[in-house]
Amino acid sequence: MIEIRNLSRRFGTVMAVDDVSLTIAKGEMVALVGTSGSGKTTLLRMLNRLVEPSSGTVLLNGQDTAALPAHLLRRRIGYAIQGHGLFPHYTVARNIAAVPELLGWPAAQIRERVDELLTLFGMPPADFRNRRPAALSGGQQQRVGVARALAARPEVLLMDEPFGALDPVTRAQAQADLRRIQRQLGTTTVLVTHDMEEALALGDRIAVMDRGRLVQCASPAAILTRPATEFVARLTGQSDRPFRLLGLVPVADLAEPGAASGTPVDPALSAREALAECLWSGREALPLTGGGRVTLHRLAERARGAE
Amino acid sequence: MIRLVAGAALLVMLLRPEWMAPLLSPLTRNGAPAIYAQSSLLDLALSHLALVAAATLASTLVAVALAVLVTRRAGAEFRPLARTVTQVGQTLPPVAVLALAVPMLGFGTWPTLLALFLYGMLPIFENAVTALSGLPPPVAEAARAMGYTPRQRLLRIELPLALPVILAGVRLSAVIALSTAAIGSTVAARTLGEVIIAGLVSNNPAFVVQGGLLVGLIAILLSDALTVLERRLRA
Numbered sequence A: 001m002i003e004i005r006n007l008s009r010r011f012g013t014v015m016a017v018d019d020v021s022l023t024i025a026k027g028e029m030v031a032l033v034g035t036s037g038s039g040k041t042t043l044l045r046m047l048n049r050l051v052e053p054s055s056g057t058v059l060l061n062g063q064d065t066a067a068l069p070a071h072l073l074r075r076r077i078g079y080a081i082q083g084h085g086l087f088p089h090y091t092v093a094r095n096i097a098a099v100p101e102l103l104g105w106p107a108a109q110i111r112e113r114v115d116e117l118l119t120l121f122g123m124p125p126a127d128f129r130n131r132r133p134a135a136l137s138g139g140q141q142q143r144v145g146v147a148r149a150l151a152a153r154p155e156v157l158l159m160d161e162p163f164g165a166l167d168p169v170t171r172a173q174a175q176a177d178l179r180r181i182q183r184q185l186g187t188t189t190v191l192v193t194h195d196m197e198e199a200l201a202l203g204d205r206i207a208v209m210d211r212g213r214l215v216q217c218a219s220p221a222a223i224l225t226r227p228a229t230e231f232v233a234r235l236t237g238q239s240d241r242p243f244r245l246l247g248l249v250p251v252a253d254l255a256e257p258g259a260a261s262g263t264p265v266d267p268a269l270s271a272r273e274a275l276a277e278c279l280w281s282g283r284e285a286l287p288l289t290g291g292g293r294v295t296l297h298r299l300a301e302r303a304r305g306a307e
Numbered sequence B: 001m002i003r004l005v006a007g008a009a010l011l012v013m014l015l016r017p018e019w020m021a022p023l024l025s026p027l028t029r030n031g032a033p034a035i036y037a038q039s040s041l042l043d044l045a046l047s048h049l050a051l052v053a054a055a056t057l058a059s060t061l062v063a064v065a066l067a068v069l070v071t072r073r074a075g076a077e078f079r080p081l082a083r084t085v086t087q088v089g090q091t092l093p094p095v096a097v098l099a100l101a102v103p104m105l106g107f108g109t110w111p112t113l114l115a116l117f118l119y120g121m122l123p124i125f126e127n128a129v130t131a132l133s134g135l136p137p138p139v140a141e142a143a144r145a146m147g148y149t150p151r152q153r154l155l156r157i158e159l160p161l162a163l164p165v166i167l168a169g170v171r172l173s174a175v176i177a178l179s180t181a182a183i184g185s186t187v188a189a190r191t192l193g194e195v196i197i198a199g200l201v202s203n204n205p206a207f208v209v210q211g212g213l214l215v216g217l218i219a220i221l222l223s224d225a226l227t228v229l230e231r232r233l234r235a
C-alpha cells in the first residue's frame, strides 16, 4: 500500500507537483494521466526518490520512505520506463537478474526466476536468455524491461509510459500481458500514460493531474460519467465518451434471455465491440455464444451512462 | 598479413641483427659497423617496452581516476582544472620535461618515466571523460532506479560500458609513448633511442635506420594488438 500525503515538488518557480495526496491499495493499479508537463513523471519519481520531495511524505506499507537509504528503498520498487534502459553489456538474463543480484539471491534461485519471467512474458528462455538487448525487437526490449522491474517481486511497480514507443498491435499485447501479470502477482502498480484508452483499459482507478495538482482519482466509469472538472471532461474526450464507457464492460454483463438472428458473438468481447458489430451488420440484437442476446437498445442505454 | 611480416621482421632484427647487415651496410661510411653491437638489441627493446608499459599504466590509472572524479556530481567543478592539467602535460615537450626533471630525479629511468607519464595522460583522460559522460540517460536512470549504489553503478555499469573507448585512449597513449621513449636515452635511460643516438653521434645512418625501424615495428604491432582487444570488448 502506498500513502501519498501532501506531496509537493518545486523546480525553481514551477510547482511540478503541488500538494498531492492519494492512497493506493495493495494490488491496485492506478493509471496516472494528464497533459504534458502536468507533473506525472515527477510524482512517480518521488515515490522511489529519484526525485526528492520539497515537502510531504510517502508511506510504503506504513513506513516513511524518507527514513530508508534510497538504494534500499529502490530495490523494493520496480521501475520501468519508455526508453527501457536495459544495460547493453548484459545479456537478457543478467538484465532481469539485476535486482535479485543486488539483493544477494542465490544463483540457482535467480536463474529459476529469470526463466519464470521470460516464460510469463512469452519469450522462451532457451532462445532469449543469452541474447544482448541489441538483438531484441523494441517490443521484446520493453517486455524485458518490465520483467526486470518485476524480478525481485517488488511490493510496488512504477511505470512511466512503458509502451509509448510500441505499434498499436504490440502495444495491445503488452497491455494485456501487463494486466494479466499484474493481477496474477498482485503487485501494486502506478502507470503513467498519455493514452486515455490505455488508462481506461488498465487502471482500477484513474488519477488525473492538471498543472501539478491531482484533480480527480476515481474508477474509469466514474471518470467518464462524473468528471470532476472541465479539464477532466476534456481529457477523457467527450466525443468518445459513450464508446469508452462501453469499452469498460464485457458484453456478457448486458445480456438478457432471448434469441436473435445472425452469427453469435463471444460474450467476453467488450460491449463496445458488440455495438460496432450491431452497427456494421445492421442488426437490432446479437445472439451470444452459449445463449442469451444483447440488444442495440441496451447497448445505447449503457453508453449514456446508465448502470 | 602485414602483421605477420612486421612480426617476422621484428624478430629478425632483435634476435639475429647480423642478418640485416647486407641491407644496412650501404648506409654506412668509411667502413663503420652496420649493426649496433654495444648492447643487445633485445635487452634494449625489452627495457624500452617496460618503460612504456610502466608510464602508460601510470597515465591510465591517474587519467581514469581523474575522469571518474570529474564525471561525479561532486567533482564536476574540477573538470576544467583536470582538463588544463592534462593538456599542459601534453603541451610541455617531453624534452623540456626531461631537462627540468633531471636536476631533481637524476639521470636514467625516472625522468623519462615522468615525461612519458605526463605526455600520455591527455588522450586517456579525454576519452574516459567522453565515455563516462556519454552513458545513455535511460541506462543511467535505470541503474539508479534498480537500487545500485553510486559505486556499483560505476563499477558494474559505467566503467564496463566506457571500457572500449578508454582503451582506444590507452592505445593512442601507448603508441605515442613508444616513439617518445626513445628520447629517454638522451638522459641515459635504456631504450632503443640509444641506437639512434649512437648513429647520430657517430654519423652513422645505419644505426639511425635500425633504431627507427625497430621502434616503428613495435609501435605497429602494439597498436594492432590493442585494437584487436578493443574489438573483442565491443562485441
Ligand SMILES: Nc1ncnc2c1ncn2[C@@H]1O[C@H](COP(=O)(O)OP(=O)(O)OP(=O)(O)O)[C@@H](O)[C@H]1O
Pocket (backbone or CB within 6 Å): A011, A014, A015, A016, A034, A035, A036, A037, A038, A039, A040, A041, A042, A043, A194
Ligand atoms: N529536473 C527538473 N528541473 C527543472 N524542472 C523540471 C525538472 N523535471 C521536471 N520539471 C518541470 O516540472 C514540470 C512537470 O514535469 P513532468 O516531467 O513531471 O511532467 P509530465 O506530466 O511527466 O509530462 P510529460 O507527459 O510530457 O512526460 C514541468 O514544467 C517540467 O518542466
Ligand SMILES: [Mg+2]
Pocket (backbone or CB within 6 Å): A040, A041, A042, A160
Ligand atoms: Mg513524463
